[in-house]
Amino acid sequence: MTSPTQKLASDLIGRQSVTPDDAGCQQILIERLEAIGFVCETMQFEDVTNLWARRGQERPLLAFAGHTDVVPPGPLEKWHSDPFVPEIRDGVMYGRGAADMKSSIAAMVTACERFVQKHPEHFGAIAFLITSDEEGKAENGTVKVIQALEARGEKIDWALIGEPSSHDHVGDVCKNGRRGSIGARLVIHGIQGHVAYPHKVDNPIHRAMPALHDLARHQWDQGNEFFPPTSMQISNINAGTGAHNVVPGHAEVLFNMLYSTEFEARHIQQTTRVILDKHELDYDIEWSISGYPFLTAEGELLNAARQAIKNVTGRNTDLQTTGGTSDGRFIAPTGAQVLELGPVNDSIHKINEHVDLQELEALSEIYQNMLELLLG
Numbered sequence: 390m391t392s393p394t395q396k397l398a399s400d401l402i403g404r405q406s407v408t409p410d411d412a413g414c415q416q417i418l419i420e421r422l423e424a425i426g427f428v429c430e431t432m433q434f435e436d437v438t439n440l441w442a443r444r445g446q447e448r449p450l451l452a453f454a455g456h457t458d459v460v461p462p463g464p465l466e467k468w469h470s471d472p473f474v475p476e477i478r479d480g481v482m483y484g485r486g487a488a489d490m491k492s493s494i495a496a497m498v499t500a501c502e503r504f505v506q507k508h509p510e511h512f513g514a515i516a517f518l519i520t521s522d523e524e525g526k527a528e529n530g531t532v533k534v535i536q537a538l539e540a541r542g543e544k545i546d547w548a549l550i551g552e553p554s555s556h557d558h559v560g561d562v563c564k565n566g567r568r569g570s571i572g573a574r575l576v577i578h579g580i581q582g583h584v585a586y587p588h589k590v591d592n593p594i595h596r597a598m599p600a601l602h603d604l605a606r607h608q609w610d611q612g613n614e615f616f617p618p619t620s621m622q623i624s625n626i627n628a629g630t631g632a633h634n635v636v637p638g639h640a641e642v643l644f645n646m647l648y649s650t651e652f653e654a655r656h657i658q659q660t661t662r663v664i665l666d667k668h669e670l671d672y673d674i675e676w677s678i679s680g681y682p683f684l685t686a687e688g689e690l691l692n693a694a695r696q697a698i699k700n701v702t703g704r705n706t707d708l709q710t711t712g713g714t715s716d717g718r719f720i721a722p723t724g725a726q727v728l729e730l731g732p733v734n735d736s737i738h739k740i741n742e743h744v745d746l747q748e749l750e751a752l753s754e755i756y757q758n759m760l761e762l763l764l765g
């Protein structure tokens with residue numbers, strides 16, 4: 390028998406909503422949520438469709454957050470079934486977005502449906518913050534909705550993001566924070582010339598190598614109780630004219646750092662400059678900060694998640710902050726407690742992305758249990 394959560398997840402996966410296209414997913418959510426008393430507001434920013442839906446005017450406000458967009462499926466011939474025609478094999482549903490993260494959105498909606506039926510006059514308020522631009526540039530998605538909410542003084546107390554946080558089984562891992570991410574484009578200048586006249590050139594590749602070596606082996610910090618140590622990775626090096634006999638005029642290097650709450654971005658920028666200056670380079674550097682780190686401390690939201698996961702699965706959850714950035718980076722600065730709890734993440738963005746149907750039911754029960762604990 391098809392459960393309501395499975396049915397809704399399947400309807401959502403059936404829509405080809407590759408970023409930033411919502412492909413009508415949010416309309417399905419609006420119909421379901423309006424039927425149980427949510428007031429729905431579509432916030433369109435350029436080509437991105439966002440949904441803010443709220444039930445109740447009181448606080449505290451628990452907001453379920455997520456995205457209807459998915460990454461492209463990749464080579465179709467490698468999929469065992471059409472990525473946009475969900476198929477069930479051996480109790481597992483396959484399709485793009487099955488884990489990241491249409492199934493969690495479905496689980497959130499059905500959890501609310503059951504909860505509201507039991508508690509039509511619940512405490513506080515419930516909201517949905519859904520975007521169609523999480524996997525892309527994320528410039529017109531959650532960040533803009535949060536700006537609009539802040540501008541009218543609407544505050545989220547607890548944000549529960551359905552990103553696939555679990556490792557082996559649903560609820561075994563939650564994310565109560567994320568590292569910050571900072572990228573740099575470094576251009577090292579030299580003097581171009583003939584390889585046969587080394588005294589007339591200044592080789593930017595030779596100058597870059599020892600400096601990059603120092604940068605790469607620098608110990609930024611030891612991490613802390615919640616964060617792994619800051620990691621720096623060089624992702625691109627470009628230099629050269631293509632000819633064997635020409636020393637290039639400059640070398641370009643791109644690198645990225647995922648950093649913890651031990652640091653502020655400006656400390657990383659300062660230390661990088663100190664290291665580069667030691668090598669007496671002529672250089673320019675441009676930084677782009679794509680997310681600040683955040684950490685949700687002990688409190689009602691973490692407690693409710695722990696308790697709900699224990700109640701439904703019998704498991705003790707592990708709190709982690711690993712992985713890249715998430716839309717939590719836009720919500721946390723408002724002062725909200727932010728937690729990510731969703732399905733197993735081993736197939737996300739891959740060919741044959743999938744979710745286990747029993748685990749999907751458990752996820753919906755966990756969300757309902759959290760609603761009971763926080764607003765029941």
Ligand SMILES: [Zn+2]
Pocket residue numbers: 456489490523552553
């Ligand atoms: Zn996602």
